[in-house]
Amino acid sequence: MRKLSLHxxxxxxxxxxxxxxxxxxxxxxxxxxxxxxxxTAEELFEIAVRDIETGxxxxxxxxxxxxxxxxxxxxxxFAFVGVAGASSRIFLYNLDTRRLSAxxxxxxxxxxxxxxxxxxxxxVYAVLRRVPEDAAxxxxxxxxxxxxxxxxxxxxxxxxxxxxxxxxxxxxLQAGPAVAVRPAFSPCxxxxxxxxxxxxxxxxxxxxxAYVLDPRDGTLVEVTDDRWHVAAAAWSACGESIVIAGDRDxxxxxxxxxxxxxxxxxxxxxxxxxxxxxxxxxxAHHDMPTWRxxxxxxFYVAEDACAYATVTQGGCAQICRIALQGPIRCEPLTAGARxxxxxDVDQKASRLLYGVxxxxxxxxxxxxxxxxxxxxxxxxxxxxVLSKWPKLKTQHLAFRSDDGxxxxxxxxxxxxxxxxxxxxxxxxxxxxxVSGHAFRFDFHxxxxxxxxxVFSNFRGSSGYGTAFREALHGNWGPSGFPDHMAAADxxxxxxxxxxxRLGLWGPSHGGYATAWAACHSxxxxxxxxxxxxxxLTTLYYLTDMPDIFVREFGGRPDQIPEVYQALSPxxxxxxxxxxxxxxxxxxxxxxxISEAEQFYRALHDAGCRTELVRIAGMSHxxxxxxxxxxxxxxxxxxxxxxERHL
Numbered sequence: 188m189r190k191l192s193l194h195x196x197x198x199x200x201x202x203x204x205x206x207x208x209x210x211x212x213x214x215x216x217x218x219x220x221x222x223x224x225x226x227t228a229e230e231l232f233e234i235a236v237r238d239i240e241t242g243x244x245x246x247x248x249x250x251x252x253x254x255x256x257x258x259x260x261x262x263x264x265f266a267f268v269g270v271a272g273a274s275s276r277i278f279l280y281n282l283d284t285r286r287l288s289a290x291x292x293x294x295x296x297x298x299x300x301x302x303x304x305x306x307x308x309x310x311v312y313a314v315l316r317r318v319p320e321d322a323a324x325x326x327x328x329x330x331x332x333x334x335x336x337x338x339x340x341x342x343x344x345x346x347x348x349x350x351x352x353x354x355x356x357x358x359x360l361q362a363g364p365a366v367a368v369r370p371a372f373s374p375c376x377x378x379x380x381x382x383x384x385x386x387x388x389x390x391x392x393x394x395x396x397a398y399v400l401d402p403r404d405g406t407l408v409e410v411t412d413d414r415w416h417v418a419a420a421a422w423s424a425c426g427e428s429i430v431i432a433g434d435r436d437x438x439x440x441x442x443x444x445x446x447x448x449x450x451x452x453x454x455x456x457x458x459x460x461x462x463x464x465x466x467x468x469x470x471a472h473h474d475m476p477t478w479r480x481x482x483x484x485x486f487y488v489a490e491d492a493c494a495y496a497t498v499t500q501g502g503c504a505q506i507c508r509i510a511l512q513g514p515i516r517c518e519p520l521t522a523g524a525r526x527x528x529x530x531d532v533d534q535k536a537s538r539l540l541y542g543v544x545x546x547x548x549x550x551x552x553x554x555x556x557x558x559x560x561x562x563x564x565x566x567x568x569x570x571x572v573l574s575k576w577p578k579l580k581t582q583h584l585a586f587r588s589d590d591g592x593x594x595x596x597x598x599x600x601x602x603x604x605x606x607x608x609x610x611x612x613x614x615x616x617x618x619x620x621v622s623g624h625a626f627r628f629d630f631h632x633x634x635x636x637x638x639x640x641v642f643s644n645f646r647g648s649s650g651y652g653t654a655f656r657e658a659l660h661g662n663w664g665p666s667g668f669p670d671h672m673a674a675a676d677x678x679x680x681x682x683x684x685x686x687x688r689l690g691l692w693g694p695s696h697g698g699y700a701t702a703w704a705a706c707h708s709x710x711x712x713x714x715x716x717x718x719x720x721x722x723l724t725t726l727y728y729l730t731d732m733p734d735i736f737v738r739e740f741g742g743r744p745d746q747i748p749e750v751y752q753a754l755s756p757x758x759x760x761x762x763x764x765x766x767x768x769x770x771x772x773x774x775x776x777x778x779x780i781s782e783a784e785q786f787y788r789a790l791h792d793a794g795c796r797t798e799l800v801r802i803a804g805m806s807h808x809x810x811x812x813x814x815x816x817x818x819x820x821x822x823x824x825x826x827x828x829x830e831r832h833l
Contacts, residue, residue, distance in 0.1 A: 193635035195822035199223040204550040213536025217256035255300025318342040335777040374426040416442040440739035464517035471625035472615035489534035502623020578602040586677035596643025610639040610684030616695030618647035645670035664703040702756035713832030721786040760789035772805025
């Protein structure tokens, strides 16, 4: 291999911002940073505390992974989740004494951040519990019994507990559902709002409902029914209603989150999103180890009149103020070619806290005066590192598919190069995710070493409206293929991409689309199929989320076998002549590794040059949140394959 300008291992020189919270009154910030110290294989997660006025900062002295800081109402303490070994516990940090104290027993595994009662006396949190089973055998009785990133789920529960801050006495709350997550006290402190599911298996985000629990007598109210898809929920400022990010009666397999207001008993649902604010949350397909934050931080309610939300619009995500009363109104507070994610808001201090990433930089922490709109950058976590990397430039592409549908994309190249260049077309996953103005190290790795990286948003992507999402529904391969080819043509027409040196690569749904394209086109010199779907029939029977495919294609494989067969890349593998690298995680339960192994065997049978990289310890999202070794291996394999063939 030639001398490289950027190496796969350079990823570990970067720091990543995960979340941040304002103290009551907005005077301090607690934020979480992950980093990989030199000469170590350990990734550290630390909480830093900053005084906004003085800039003074210190790090919480916790030896393990720290996450989820949540301030007490008095602003002098915060609780957080500390992980060490197999234990995940709630800790309390006192800023006056700078001392830590554990609030939950060592054998617990706390799942997600805690929430304070309004009086500051108790915390409520979710705890993950596995029922022990016979090591010699495992008998399954549920239809879906495992989940990506969790493993076996048939003997797993996620339950609510409450801990007294002074005595550290723990009380279990009998919430009802098998899964209970993201609890929050009502403003009066007498009720707890949480998201729950009747099953721990499968893909809970699609089966979550909103519940309200009265911890005094165990009364449980189901706020949303089966017509809903709920991504997040929060109390209104007065506590009389509930604000929900989700959708109702959606025909999409993965519904688009919109903002709703319902009464505390679930009655009188009113959608508060207009067409510009109909896609809440960050949907960017990045490779930063921050997926939990970018997916869960959707909105904050600062007062009864409005909420502050992350809204995806095209290849960007901005912070918007959405009216909860009166006329429908969505007011963008941020702008520009970037992806913003909301972290917190303090209405009394008129301060908004959020993260910002773009194509060139991972997340940094920003603050805004909501009254004036003045924005301040609070961190520059990677400026020194990035200044040593090759300078890159982006170019916007506006083009149309073969049926006239307007599409957009981008090209990332070295600033000191002039095209046409060997080019790699990236197809994002989902397909409801988006490409655009968010950092991907693997894009930098390819571009810094002389490739043009082309990425676009094809039909089915979020951020362009419901009709755009629905245009891919039930017909992945045939409907998406022309869009991907049009993106390649657009880069060629701009003299960015060399038509004789084209590569193609995608993970998850992008891997499916890459495999499909390799079987239906000979335009590419090499392709990389990562964490992919190749056989929809076997995927249905082995994935942890089978019901998504019932919603997507209109039935099970036994009901519509011809649809599953026709839309599977494996059916068409005999046509493929393009050198194909399969990259797949051994621990992937979303798209099990058998998906790669089948396609790999079929390509060998077809006489196609192919290789399979099986990555130990890597789940479906392991290229971004997996072990350091998995992330490194994925980047090495990706670059080496295109170095060899382009």
